[in-house]
Amino acid sequence: MNLKNLKKGKVIVFGDVILDKYIMGSIDRISPEAPVPVLRPSNEEIRLGGAANVALNLSSLGTKATLIGVTGKDGDSRVVNELLKKNKIKIALRKSLHPTISKTRLLSAQQQILRIDEEENFSEEDWKFTLELFYKHISLNDVSALVLSDYGKGTLKDTALLIKKAKAKGKIVLVDPKGKDFSKYKGADIITPNFSEFEDVVGRVGSEADLTKKGKALIKALNLNALLITRGPEGMTLLQNKKGKVLRSDFPTQARDVFDVSGAGDTVIAALAGGLAGGFDLGDSIRMANIAAGIVVAKLGTATVTPQEINPFLEKEKPYLTLEEVGPYKDDLKDSNKKIVFTNGCFDILHAGHVEYLEKAKALGDKLIVGINSDSSVSKLKGKNRPINKLIHRAKVLSSLRCVDKVVMFDENTPLKLIKTLQPDLLVKGGDYKVKDIVGYKEVTGCGGSVVTIPLVKGLSTTKILDQAQ
Incomplete structure (x- = not known):
């Protein structure tokens, strides 16, 4: 697997653009006003989140990324644009009258104490504007794949339409799903729910055999080519439709230390999309995504992975197949x-x-x-x-x-x-x-x-x- 090929791919990311803020400090007393800890801030970080983090992970891997989404006409929007430009991500954003979606996390000793979310539903005008941007970019011949990054914030008002249009243009469609209704993702090539999201849709999974059975049923119901379930310490499970027969493959976790799983799903779908856009087969793309996820969960907050970080793990694997x-x-x-x-x-x-x-x-x-x-x-x-x-x-x-x-x-x-x-x-x-x-x-x-x-x-x-x- 030559990671230099990641530079060949071009991927569109369409979804909920989020600005992640981290305020870190120490706690040494309880407030006299109420039984709550008092945080003394010592550091603050601002990072791209949601669909923007997917685009950032793609760029970090060397894949060309275009981000379609909505931000407000506010200071957070300016920060988002600056970070996108800094990381060489092509910008296709709508400036809404509603505020930029943001999440502010308060942390002490690497533990999250509180999260503050700022968000409002975007308007129909915002959707129509981003849809026009989508039509423009999905028609480009050098675009190989589309990632729909759905955080349930309302940017993606008609995923079925987006999937249909992208498939008609011959693009690979990958979806990071949200919610209890996956029917809106019907016809996508690959969806990547975590285990909890998978159970929310198919019901409690009682055994490995039950997981396979319910996964196969979901693939059939949604007409998917593949279903990749991320399972934390248990790695990933792939169910792939091959000529009407669904086959299962398991990928053990590559994580050594886990500090923060925030944004790990973004890294997985970015690596998967980057690999497929770069010409890797699905198996190699998932292997790379699995390694990338194992690296990123050892970092604090939403983070990215580079080919230089992935390569040592690939080098440890045997360089041939049987x-x-x-x-x-x-x-x-x-x-x-x-x-x-x-x-x-x-x-x-x-x-x-x-x-x-x-x-x-x-x-x-x-x-x-x-x-x-x-x-x-x-x-x-x-x-x-x-x-x-x-x-x-x-x-x-x-x-x-x-x-x-x-x-x-x-x-x-x-x-x-x-x-x-x-x-x-x-x-x-x-x-x-x-x-x-x-x-x-x-x-x-x-x-x-x-x-x-x-x-x-x-x-x-x-x-x-x-x-x-x-």
């Missing part, structure tokens, strides 16, 4: 009509010839999947002194190449089982092979795919490098 793990990834690509290119090798010592070959292979399709021999497989093929580099290291170097989308390990002498599972559109090997002799030729061409060869770079090979080193 035959069993690659199936769901392949299904996602097929469902998205992505052209799969497959090649394979030992890649014991990666050299410039390999890189040039792989770059040419990637140029032939949308996703390049590289099969890599296990250590035992390399030894059988190359001799007992090989491989020079262990599988984990070979795969890590391969997966770091921008042209490689996935690395998959196989334990056999040939990748035939892997090819049968992947059913690639294009099977590629080096020019030293005859096309009809390539392992998988019959299987790939039999399914309507093609098999091609790419000329190798003369004078470059792992064997020659090893001979020269002796």
Whole structure:
């Protein structure tokens, strides 16, 4: 997963714009006027909240974000605009006669004591104005996804209309829902309720099996592609509709310390949208979102995450998939009509010839999947002194190449089982092979795919490098 690809995406965020204020201090006495603590302020912070925090998280990840919403004609509105400009977020806001929505939190010793909310319902004129802004921006060809950030403050007066228009334009629609009526989100691609919000809609969940059953029913009722339930200490649960069959995947929490869950849902949907807009598949996007959420809950208040913070967690994961793990990834690509290119090798010592070959292979399709021999497989093929580099290291170097989308390990002498599972559109090997002799030729061409060869770079090979080193 190359996080640099996050810069390729462009996402619209439409929803309730909130200004979050934090007044922090110490408490050392009780008021003589009433039995309440007296806060002595020592610090104050102002941050973007609600839909603005989603846009901020997208920008922090490197994804281009446009924010549509409503603020007032007041000082808080000016602060919102300044923060948006500072963080390079494109502004598409309506200036209402009603005040900017704000939340003021009083804290002591990192504990919230009191919250003060300022909000009024926005007018029909405000809605019509933002709707025109939406029509303008959703029509742009470079926009990949729409996030509807619903905090129940009244900005999104007709979510069904927004979903319909966005889908008609071919955009991915993600919704962070609110309330007990999810029917207004029908037709969205993905909704991301937390567990409490999920139970508010489907009723009490008595077991994991019950969660799956009720999740499947909700997907069917709302015609969703996927339902992602955030579950705090229990991580996330994904229910995904694949050709009429709903499959479940669980993602364990990445959180180490939890100081504040404020805005964690914003981070999740921002990372998810940024990943999908950047070309990641749903599974990788959720993995990234799960890591991002684990980082952000260790910070105080609404906060953001950068690719630099996420990368160390990705580096700890194994850099390859197994035959069993690659199936769901392949299904996602097929469902998205992505052209799969497959090649394979030992890649014991990666050299410039390999890189040039792989770059040419990637140029032939949308996703390049590289099969890599296990250590035992390399030894059988190359001799007992090989491989020079262990599988984990070979795969890590391969997966770091921008042209490689996935690395998959196989334990056999040939990748035939892997090819049968992947059913690639294009099977590629080096020019030293005859096309009809390539392992998988019959299987790939039999399914309507093609098999091609790419000329190798003369004078470059792992064997020659090893001979020269002796």
